[in-house]
Amino acid sequence: GHPKTLVFISHCGIFGTMEAKYHGVPVLAVPISFDQHRNAARLARKGLGRVLNWEEMTVESIIENIKILIDDTSYRKRIQTLSKALQDQKESPAERAVWWIEYAIRHKGAPHLQYAGKKLNTIQFHMIDVWTFLISLVILWISLSCWCLQRCCRNLSGGKSKQ
Template structure:
């Protein structure tokens, strides 16, 4: 069960984060005091039993998650009713073209802003070349590879 589902249904969580956003979600739920988090690398059976015992017997966890659940479930209409209303809305307005993303009608090069990307690439290249030339000039000047011009006198 995910973090959002657990909060929605009012269930305290025993989190054992493994990867991706699980660590952040587990830390957030621990801060909210609706979960206990155990480290995947060091978890033991005794730790799991102890954590479950705390979650089941400490009413503060279940009370906090119940309050969170009440907030999440307090809606003026059910999600199914909302989905039905939006489907009917789209039917009433002939596909609701005013809600469609205008970018879907753009050419691919316009969509990815190819002109802007090309301009930035050219500017980056020019700055790179200019910096390289200036750096090489000063390196050669400092280490004596640039020889002064000799003038011939008759």
């Protein structure tokens, strides 16, 4: 993030939200769908930004909310406190990546950390046996239900014609 950024206007997807927190910039949230509403509400609840409703948004409401986020320093203070906590790490992400690559080399590919699913055959990996069993149960239930319903209808219609 640029150090002169005062407000981040975002739809509040998870990555944009994390970026704003990491760089310590208050957010003007305009959620549209999916997780964006929850992310925006969480930011507003924690005092890290403000939320605008997409359907009711006007030029005036955008300008007003930007001014509030800039003028009320409590938003910037709260999100910068969070930013400092997020950035306080013993090593940079690049150093961490180098360490894990070297770890894998030292331990000959680190087989104990590899995904066990790659050793499964196709039937196990896609759980075809489980799906076959479940589909068979559903077919059996439908067949029995149809058979019972058919028997009940025959008995009811047969009973009425005899009387």
